[in-house]
Amino acid sequence: MSIDLTGITNKNEYYTNHYFSTIFEENAGEAITAWAQAAKSSEEIRTPWAQLRQNARQFYPLHDRYAGGALNLQLLAAIRTMADRYLASLGYPEAAPELVPVDASLSVPVYLEMKKSNGAPLLWVMLSASRESDAGILESNVFDGNIAEEDAFGAVHNDDLLELKNEDLATQILFGAAEPPRFLLFISLNQIALIDRNKWSEKRYLQFELEDIFSRLELTTLQAMVVLLHKDSLCPEDGSILLDELNEQSQKNAAGVSQDLKYALRECIELLGNEVLHDMRTRQKINLEEHPVDAGQLTLECLRYMYRMLFILFIEARPELGYAPIRELSYLKGYSLESLRDIADAVRDDVDEVSDGYYLHETLAKLYDLIYNGYPETEAEFQKVTGADSIHDCFFDCSAHGAYL
Secondary structure, X not given: OOOOOOOEEEEOOOOOHHHHHHHHHHHHHHHHHHHHHHHHHOOOOOOHHHHHHHHHHHHHHHHHHHOOOOOEHHHHHHHHHHHHHHHHHOOOOOOOOEEEEEEOOEEEEEOEEEEOOOOOEEEEEEEEEXXXXXXXXXXXXXXXXXXXOOOOOOEOOHHHEOOOOHHHHHHHXXXXXXXXXXXXXXXXXXXXXXXXXXXXXXXXXXXXXXXXXXXXXOHHHHHHHHHHHOHHHHOOOOOOOHHHHHHHHHHHHHHHHHHHHHHXXXXXXXHHHHHHHHHHHHOXXXXXXXXXXXXXXXXXXXXXXXXXXXXXXXXXXXXXXXXXXXXXXXHHHHOOHXXXXXXHHHOHHHHXXXXXXXXXXXXXXXXXXXXXXXXXXXXXXXHHHHOOOOHHHHOOOHHHHOOOX
């Protein structure tokens, strides 16, 4: 069964996207099997993902009560209650809130600290909330778990939340403290964020959307969450950190993909160059002995053409960037490289019949023109397509007229 990572966001490629979506499942399998076998060996032991599943029963009543509401001590108490449940399900000891100095001007409320065998900090768990109901976890602020007792009641004062936003706080802790932890784990009502000092300089981290995860209760999603957050993965009593082992596999995979891409690119340039020479000889009737081709210039132009295709592949694979409307059916079926690949695969057996055509070339040329010049390209074309008087009339509401390149 393929692993389902819905609700787990690989921010800025904490692991490479290819590895996380295709190979992570295989590498995580050993740890998942070990937990499953331990649970089978004793009726008193439950798998961590089974324990996480139980948290959904407590999550939704609290979520429905406090989500979108005003920030108060009851909400902070709810966050602490759920954090205790998550941590217990993931194998962590009972929390021990304390105020830990980072530097001369900053002390942070750490809800739980895990240490290395030599006493150095390894992981800090911090509770987080925000006065803005739609704020993400890194746009929120940490608070002291001691003020969020189960029977807490009343308003939250300004000094109850740390002034620094979590994103800035993470940077100050990881790169400003004399002895920083390796990991930071922020827990809020709806999200959990795992930040790794080794990757934070590039803002790479893992984020867990609790509402998405608990609304579906997909087994493989819960298992992936356990692998990435469990105490045995981040703070093992002996042996290496599992996330480091996964990262090593991710880097090996990235190196392998890069190597494969290099050789594939070289082969494509050769094929393109040979096809250009064939076209010059057969269709254009150019005598290449009398008019030799500059091999360096031809190679450069083929390289540019291939990098143009790689760019299109990239923007189609990252629809969130907004450069290619890959979610629009008209683009997906009519212009995208994916649709062009499907067409090429369909006629692969009829290559003799279609080899003299120009459909692929003309489609690619049209696609490149659309991306370079945009569509509609002129005011007149825009009026014809949308019926609006001016491009500027719908500049802020183009969704009403569909997506344009």
